[in-house]
Amino acid sequence: MQKRxxxxxxxxxxxxxTRRRIMDAASRLFRREGIDGVGVDAVMHQAGLTHGGxxxxxxxxxxxxxxxxxxxxxRAASRWETMRVERGPREALSRIVDNYxxxxxxxxxxxxxxxxxxxxELARRPGAHPPLTAAIRSMVETLARCLPRRRAAARERALAxxxxxxxxxxxxxxxxxxxxxxxxLAAARSTxxxxxxx
Amino acid sequence: MQKRxxxxxxxxxxxxxTRRRIMDAASRLFRREGIDGVGVDAVMHQAGLTHGGxxxxxxxxxxxxxxxxxxxxxRAASRWETMRVERGPREALSRIVDNYxxxxxxxxxxxxxxxxxxxxELARRPGAHPPLTAAIRSMVETLARCLPRRRAAARERALAxxxxxxxxxxxxxxxxxxxxxxxxLAAARSTxxxxxxx
DNA sequence: TGTACATCAGTGAACGCGCGTTCACTGATGTAC
DNA sequence: TGTACATCAGTGAACGCGCGTTCACTGATGTAC
Numbered sequence: 001m002q003k004r005x006x007x008x009x010x011x012x013x014x015x016x017x018t019r020r021r022i023m024d025a026a027s028r029l030f031r032r033e034g035i036d037g038v039g040v041d042a043v044m045h046q047a048g049l050t051h052g053g054x055x056x057x058x059x060x061x062x063x064x065x066x067x068x069x070x071x072x073x074x075r076a077a078s079r080w081e082t083m084r085v086e087r088g089p090r091e092a093l094s095r096i097v098d099n100y101x102x103x104x105x106x107x108x109x110x111x112x113x114x115x116x117x118x119x120x121e122l123a124r125r126p127g128a129h130p131p132l133t134a135a136i137r138s139m140v141e142t143l144a145r146c147l148p149r150r151r152a153a154a155r156e157r158a159l160a161x162x163x164x165x166x167x168x169x170x171x172x173x174x175x176x177x178x179x180x181x182x183x184x185l186a187a188a189r190s191t192x193x194x195x196x197x198x
Numbered sequence: 199m200q201k202r203x204x205x206x207x208x209x210x211x212x213x214x215x216t217r218r219r220i221m222d223a224a225s226r227l228f229r230r231e232g233i234d235g236v237g238v239d240a241v242m243h244q245a246g247l248t249h250g251g252x253x254x255x256x257x258x259x260x261x262x263x264x265x266x267x268x269x270x271x272x273r274a275a276s277r278w279e280t281m282r283v284e285r286g287p288r289e290a291l292s293r294i295v296d297n298y299x300x301x302x303x304x305x306x307x308x309x310x311x312x313x314x315x316x317x318x319e320l321a322r323r324p325g326a327h328p329p330l331t332a333a334i335r336s337m338v339e340t341l342a343r344c345l346p347r348r349r350a351a352a353r354e355r356a357l358a359x360x361x362x363x364x365x366x367x368x369x370x371x372x373x374x375x376x377x378x379x380x381x382x383l384a385a386a387r388s389t390x391x392x393x394x395x396x
Numbered sequence: 397t398g399t400a401c402a403t404c405a406g407t408g409a410a411c412g413c414g415c416g417t418t419c420a421c422t423g424a425t426g427t428a429c
Numbered sequence: 430t431g432t433a434c435a436t437c438a439g440t441g442a443a444c445g446c447g448c449g450t451t452c453a454c455t456g457a458t459g460t461a462c
Binding site: 033034036037109115116117118119120121122123124126129130132133136137155156157159160162163164165166167168170171173174175176177180183184186187188190191 | 366
Binding site: 237238239249250252253258259 | 447448449450451452
């Protein structure tokens with residue numbers, strides 16, 4: 001009759017892992033087709049399950065979308081900060097920027113940053129904003145700490161730099177001409193990481 | 199029996215005007231709710247019509263979306279160029295940038311630029327890219343001609359500048375903190391139009 | 397000017413479909429004794 | 430160890446709904462003579 005501390009430990013752990021699988025599937029599909037472009041059915045099928053079980057893990061598709069996007073952006077922010085701590089500001093900055101402004105990041109939208117990929121869709125879902133705002137703040141702080149000390153207004157440059165990265169990916173994806181896409185990415189790159197003078 | 203040059207001239211002119219009304223309604227609704235978030239029914243109702251008549255004007259909802267977005271961006275590009283020609287580079291640049299990076303532009307998405315608002319959705323519709331690419335090129339050229347002559351690499355700065363404007367609007371819309379939104383817009387503004395030295 | 401006819405922009409019922417969500421169920425897992 | 434029972438993660442049929450699209454129609458407008 002008495003409730004035990006951890007009954008069905010095996011099953012509970014498995015449920016946590018299943019939840020993670022649903023989030024991973026949703027994360028990829030939402031970024032590939034848009035949140036409105038993917039059904040609960042497709043997400044569950046991609047996770048190797050049937051659609052009915054979804055509501056045992058999430059209260060609604062909207063809740064899944066908000067959690068998945070917040071989680072994805074928070075992970076990206078913490079990856080950037082880890083890179084700064086481990087590699088130092090100079091190398092971290094160039095790695096972050098080169099990665100973000102690469103052709104691979106533009107093309108593989110299903111593994112890309114949520115800001116250029118789902119930003120506009122998320123903007124229409126105010127419930128999802130607070131955790132995204134926190135992640136943006138964290139990214140701006142990491143970037144600001146990576147910028148050369150002697151240059152004034154590091155935070156202002158970090159804010160403009162992040163805007164530039166996000167916008168460049170949006171524009172590069174809209175261009176039907178690969179040469180223009182490359183030009184956009186290169187221009188953004190050299191604004192953020194000025195080519196070292198010879 | 200013989201076909202006349204302009205039979206039913208009145209009706210034909212009215213049909214052109216109706217088509218324009220449908221596009222205007224779609225333009226506002228798509229930017230407010232996203233293309234996937236608005237039905238043909240809603241567009242026609244907003245235009246003061248019933249949904250059945252839609253297919254007398256457009257072959258599909260996708261065709262409408264592509265045409266509306268291409269048209270909207272092309273108009274914006276030509277507005278910028280007109281401003282440059284009429285006001286001169288210095289004033290045109292500051293007007294374009296101040297307008298784009300204003301709180302009103304961020305908030306009133308139904309009248310805003312399609313790049314930050316529908317860019318990601320349009321990126322998934324490759325059929326719509328070519329005319330958008332042309333408009334982007336035109337905007338970059340106008341911006342490049344507005345930038346101070348003595349500074350080298352005007353085109354590169356224009357590309358990065360446009361990216362920065364687009365990204366700043368995306369980020370400002372994602373932030374639940376108005377102070378952060380303002381900070382983002384201000385940072386982007388001062389990158390594009392450096393405050394005149396005193 | 398008047399009348400009969402042709403055109404076609406716009407109407408609204410209907411279609412098949414896929415969506416988000418619910419729910420009675422099943423069957424594997426863990427518990428009690 | 431063995432057996433009876435409880436739990437609950439996952440199943441799949443079913444729901445009401447709104448979507449994009451089609452189509453037979455109506456009625457206002459313009460044409461022919």
